[in-house]
Amino acid sequence: MSIRVRFAPSPTGQVHIGNIRAAIFNWLFARHHGGEFLLRIEDTDRERSTAEAVQGVLDALAWLGLNYDAPPVYQTAQLPRHQEAVEQLLRAGHAYRGSKGDEGGEVTFFRMPGTDITFEDSVKGTMSKKAEDLKDFVIVRSNGTPVFHLANVVDDVTMGITHVIRGDDHVENTFRHIALFRALGVPVPAYAHLPMIVNAQGKPYSKRDGAAFVGDFRAKGFLPEALFNFLALLGWSPGGDKEIMTRREMIDLFEFKQVKSSPAQMDMRKFEWMNGEYIRLLPEEDFRRQFRQALESAGALPSGTDELYFNRVATLMHSRTRSFPESPALVAFFFREDFAWDEKVVKKRLHKPGAAALLAAMRERFSGLDCFTADPLEKALHALAADKGVEIGEIIHPVRVAVSGLGVGPGLFEMLEVLGRDRVLSRLATALALHGGNESGA
Numbered sequence: 188m189s190i191r192v193r194f195a196p197s198p199t200g201q202v203h204i205g206n207i208r209a210a211i212f213n214w215l216f217a218r219h220h221g222g223e224f225l226l227r228i229e230d231t232d233r234e235r236s237t238a239e240a241v242q243g244v245l246d247a248l249a250w251l252g253l254n255y256d257a258p259p260v261y262q263t264a265q266l267p268r269h270q271e272a273v274e275q276l277l278r279a280g281h282a283y284r285g286s287k288g289d290e291g292g293e294v295t296f297f298r299m300p301g302t303d304i305t306f307e308d309s310v311k312g313t314m315s316k317k318a319e320d321l322k323d324f325v326i327v328r329s330n331g332t333p334v335f336h337l338a339n340v341v342d343d344v345t346m347g348i349t350h351v352i353r354g355d356d357h358v359e360n361t362f363r364h365i366a367l368f369r370a371l372g373v374p375v376p377a378y379a380h381l382p383m384i385v386n387a388q389g390k391p392y393s394k395r396d397g398a399a400f401v402g403d404f405r406a407k408g409f410l411p412e413a414l415f416n417f418l419a420l421l422g423w424s425p426g427g428d429k430e431i432m433t434r435r436e437m438i439d440l441f442e443f444k445q446v447k448s449s450p451a452q453m454d455m456r457k458f459e460w461m462n463g464e465y466i467r468l469l470p471e472e473d474f475r476r477q478f479r480q481a482l483e484s485a486g487a488l489p490s491g492t493d494e495l496y497f498n499r500v501a502t503l504m505h506s507r508t509r510s511f512p513e514s515p516a517l518v519a520f521f522f523r524e525d526f527a528w529d530e531k532v533v534k535k536r537l538h539k540p541g542a543a544a545l546l547a548a549m550r551e552r553f554s555g556l557d558c559f560t561a562d563p564l565e566k567a568l569h570a571l572a573a574d575k576g577v578e579i580g581e582i583i584h585p586v587r588v589a590v591s592g593l594g595v596g597p598g599l600f601e602m603l604e605v606l607g608r609d610r611v612l613s614r615l616a617t618a619l620a621l622h623g624g625n626e627s628g629a
């Protein structure tokens with residue numbers, strides 16, 4: 188029997204990372220077994236489903252490379268099948284009509300079998316529920332529309348779904364669904380319920396905790412490959428300490444045995460680290476394009492910036508960029524003289540006794556260099572430190588702040604080389620004038 192799985196989102200809003208992670212696990216499972224990955228849009232909630240949300244689902248899947256093996260199935264188009272199934276259940280005595288307190292007209296109830304229900308969940312193990320806790324439930328509302336449980340199960344039957352892989356918020360529903368499959372006289376699919384994604388406090392991860400929708404990650408310029416890899420490992424650990432994996436590796440290794448049943452914690456810092464690893468893997472051309480986009484959209488790249496200069500900055504930053512959204516703040520100083528000063532760092536590094544004198548002396552020696560490249564710059568700094576009897580850090584830090592306004596950044600000597608003689612010397616002079624106090628020029 189070949190494996191068929193599906194991703195079955197309800198298009199009522201943006202695509203949450205928890206949902207798309209279910210899609211990723213379905214996709215990996217299907218690809219691992221050479222099965223089929225299908226898409227079903229559960230759009231029967233006419234009031235909350237929107238065309239925009241459907242498009243959001245399609246875009247998220249395309250962006251993450253989650254290709255499906257047949258055209259999407261729209262649940263609303265399956266209504267005749269839902270109705271046939273209800274007729275079948277009524278004829279066989281598995282369903283009956285009646286009235287329900289809060290609904291005006293007649294509804295259709297499903298008759299629970301009156302036995303305990305047990306199933307093996309590939310993630311959570313044996314799950315069971317006592318007969319007395321399994322009450323009859325409505326499958327068709329008084330207005331004639333089938334409820335989620337019925338539509339979901341009938342569509343899974345129609346689509347020949349063999350494994351249902353979804354969030355563990357559906358575990359309770361599964362007992363009802365199994366009873367429905369049995370009453371319809373069809374095989375019950377295998378189940379895997381995925382642990383929830385939680386925040387640092389162990390609560391369901393939501394938009395209040397930060398980027399929670401696929402669209403947020405995309406809008407912020409994160410890489411789809413990084414998000415895919417990160418979400419695949421949210422709850423699944425293939426063993427070993429390898430975390431950056433190609434899709435092929437993930438497909439080859441994917442197994443439910445290694446999916447944990449405990450909640451998976453979303454760690455944005457770890458995601459950013461992973462995104463940085465993927466940025467390093469980008470071809471230089473791609474990096475430049477996205478780096479430029481990030482700077483331009485933040486207004487951090489003045490028009491008319493020299494192409495060659497921009498490329499040198501990009502090359503310098505490629506191995507050090509963890510995410511494109513953070514780029515503008517970190518590199519704005521390359522492109523403008525009125526860059527922001529990190530006041531704390533200025534105080535710590537430039538206002539330190541002796542710093543101005545060292546800075547002035549360093550400027551003097553830099554200005555005398557024939558060749559303004561990393562090597563001679565580094566040698567000059569080491570020589571000055573030796574002559575003055577200070578640690579190199581005593582000079583490195585103030586120089587960095589003076590030319591960039593920041594306490595962190597790329598390697599100082601490469602950075603000075605890229606900035607070039609004119610910028611470096613004039614910025615050192617400006618810093619001395621602004622922050623040098625009485626000591627300047629001493």
Ligand code: GLU
Pocket residue numbers: 194195196197229339351352353354357
């Ligand atoms: N539309 C349901 C949801 O998004 C489907 C659950 C399922 O995968 O069966 O939660």
